[in-house]
Amino acid sequence: MELIRVTSLLPVRLDKYLLELYPALTPGRLNKALRENKLKLNGKKQPLSTRVQAGDEIKLFLLPDQLQSAPPADGPAFLQAKHPAKVVYEDDQLLIADKPAGLAVSDDAQPDTLLHRARLYLYQQGRYDPARDFAPALCHRLDTGTSGLVLIAKTRPALDALTALIRERKIKKEYLCVTFGRPRPPAATLTGFLQKDAARGKVTVLPRPAPGAAAIETRYETLAVSGRLALLRVELVTGRTHQIRAHLASVGCPILGDGKYGHNAANRELHFKYQALCAWQLTFPADCPPPLEAVSGKAFTLEKPWYCRQLLEGTLK
Numbered sequence: 001m002e003l004i005r006v007t008s009l010l011p012v013r014l015d016k017y018l019l020e021l022y023p024a025l026t027p028g029r030l031n032k033a034l035r036e037n038k039l040k041l042n043g044k045k046q047p048l049s050t051r052v053q054a055g056d057e058i059k060l061f062l063l064p065d066q067l068q069s070a071p072p073a074d075g076p077a078f079l080q081a082k083h084p085a086k087v088v089y090e091d092d093q094l095l096i097a098d099k100p101a102g103l104a105v106s107d108d109a110q111p112d113t114l115l116h117r118a119r120l121y122l123y124q125q126g127r128y129d130p131a132r133d134f135a136p137a138l139c140h141r142l143d144t145g146t147s148g149l150v151l152i153a154k155t156r157p158a159l160d161a162l163t164a165l166i167r168e169r170k171i172k173k174e175y176l177c178v179t180f181g182r183p184r185p186p187a188a189t190l191t192g193f194l195q196k197d198a199a200r201g202k203v204t205v206l207p208r209p210a211p212g213a214a215a216i217e218t219r220y221e222t223l224a225v226s227g228r229l230a231l232l233r234v235e236l237v238t239g240r241t242h243q244i245r246a247h248l249a250s251v252g253c254p255i256l257g258d259g260k261y262g263h264n265a266a267n268r269e270l271h272f273k274y275q276a277l278c279a280w281q282l283t284f285p286a287d288c289p290p291p292l293e294a295v296s297g298k299a300f301t302l303e304k305p306w307y308c309r310q311l312l313e314g315t316l317k
Contacts, residue, residue, distance in 0.1 A: 001059060001060065001061050001190075002058075002059070002060040002062065002067065003057070003058075003059055004018075004021065004057070004058040004059075004060065004187060005055075005056075005057055005058075006052045006053060006054055006055065006056040006057070006058065007054055008052070008053055008054060009053065009054050010053065011052070011053045012051065012052060012053070013048065013049055013050070013051060013052075014041060014046065014047075014048050014049070014050045014051070014052050014058070015027065015048035016029055016051070016173065017052055017058075018030060018058070018060070022067045024067055024110050025067065025109075026064075026068075026109045027108050028107060028108045029062075029107075029108075029109035030048065030179060031048070031064065031201075032107075032109070033060065033061070033094045034047075034048060034064060034199075034201065035201030036201075037061075038060065038061035038062060039059070039060055039061070040058070040059040041056060041057075041058055042056055042057055043057075043059075045200075047199040048199075050210075056228045058158065066109075076112065076130050077111045077116060078115075078116035078117075078119035078120050078123065078130075079111075079120065079123075080112065080116070081109035081111055081112050081113070081116040081117045081119075081120045082112045082117070082180075083120075084117055084118075084121035084124055085097040085098075085114060085117035085118040085121045086098040086100075086122045086310065087118075087121060088149060088302070089295075089300055090284070090301055091294045091295070092154065092155075092161070092291075093154055093155055093157070093158035093291045093292060093294070094139075094151060094152060094153050094154055094158050094162065094292070095118060095121075095122070095136070095152050095154060095275065096149055096150070096151055096152070096294070096300055096305060097114055097117070097118050097150050097152055098147075098148065098149060098150075098302060099142055099146075099147055099148060099149075099150050099151070099279075100147055101144075101145055101146060101147040101273075101274035101275075102115075102144060102145065102273070102274055103144065104144045105138055105141050105142055105144075105150060105238075106141075107238055114138075115136070115137075115138055115152065116183025118136055118152050119135070119136050122136060122154070127154075128154075128177070130200075133171075134154065134155050134156050136152050136153065136154050137152065137153050137159050138150065138152060138153075139151040139152065139153075139162040139163055139166060140163075140239065141165055142279055143242065143245075143255070143256075143275075143277075145259075145274035145275045146274075146275060146277045146278070146279065147274075147277070147278045147279070147305065148175070148277075148278045148280060148302060149280070149281070149282050149300060149302060150279070151166075151171075151282070155291070157290070157291050158280060158291055158292065161288070161289050161290070161291065161292050162292065165284075165285070165288070165289075165292075166239070169237065169238070170284075170285045171282060171283065171284055172235065172278065172281075172282070172283040173186060173235065173236045173239070173281075173282060174233060174234065174235050174236075174280055174281040174282075174283075175233070175235075175236060175244060175277060175278060175279055175280055176223075176231065176232070176233060176234075176277075176278050176280040176304060176305065176308050176309050177228065177231075177232050177234060177236040177244065177248070177256075177275075177276055177277040177278070178229055178230070178231055178232075178250055178255065178256045178276035178308065178311055178316070179230045179232060179253040179254065179255055179256065180228060180229060180253065180254055180255075180256050180262065180263045180266045181228065181230070181252050181253040181254070182222065182225050182228075182229075182230045182253070183220060183222060183230060183248070183251060183252075183253045186221070186222040187220065187221040187222060188219075188220060188300070189217060189218070189219045189237075190216075190217070190218045190219070190220070190247050190248075190250075190251065191215070191216065191217050191218075192205045192206060192207060192215075192216055192250065193205070193206040193207070193208065193209055193210060193211055193213035193214065193215055193216065193249075194200075194206075194213060194214050194215075194216045194240045194241070194243060194246065194247075195210055195213040195214075196212070196241060201260075202242070202246075202261075203240070203241055203242045203243075203245055203246045204246070205246050205249075205250040214238075214240055215238065216237075216238045216240050216243050216247065216293050217237035217238050218234060218235070218237065218238075218243060218244060218247045218248075219226070219234065219235040219237060220232045220233065220234045220235075220248070221233045221234075224311060224312055226311045226314050226317040227314075227317025228266070228317065229256065229311055229316060229317055230253065231241065231308055231311045231312065232248075233280075234248075242260070242261070243277065244277065245258050245260070245261045245262075245277065246261055249261035249262065254274070255275045255276055255277050256269075256270065256272050256276040256307070257272030257274050257275040257276045258275040258277075259275075262275070270316070273299035276305070276307045276308075278302065278305045278308075280301065280304075281299060281300065281301045281302070281303050282299065282300050283298075283299040283300075284296060284298050284299070285297070303311065
């Protein structure tokens, strides 16, 4: 932990003060620290736009190597990824990677991300030259604590086509999750309006329209129950920030392991570090446009995560 006593005589924004004090910090890392409650101003969580001045006290719960400039590395940043991505499918236009829980899909502040692992994989296979080729790009995102399938485009036409299919909701996204609590009814379509709170890094599900709130739709089906827990298959109809996590929590069934919207006592009791949520299956439409013809009508599915298997066996309850 870094304890900083502000010496500036004139009021200055909290983020500007810290970025000048620690040149190695990035806005992305600073926002992440705030979301994870690793940044306190006078003992409280405050927006980065808050003005600070002499006498204020800032606590920054980051490791020293996160505050110091990294030594220059030889070559592109993706070469510093810990290992190549686990690839579920690949053709000339796209690859589908299996993201582990706890790994960011991308982050300017660190080299070990899913995107960099995917680029490292392609580089080692001789299918990506950063000096010549299109840089493989994410088509959508998963929260850091969520595992599962992520689409990565290898060409610009593929990126355009994939993002259009996602925007038009033509790629079916199904998830598996374990909830603390059994939803009633066992299967339903949830609707509502999702409102972001950027300062807190959270969202709220509202029953009626409100300024800045986006309409959401989430379908779920209960596959099994075990004690206090339920295994659900969830279809993400609209794809909003934290949608599944917040929507299920709003009906009294938060995802196990979710520290932001969940039941923290149960998370600690059952030793869950990340949310029990996996992007389990992606299904493409029957008539994918060029250059995605190779995946037309195909579905890609992962094995059930360990927590799903334990719930089905009755050892997690």
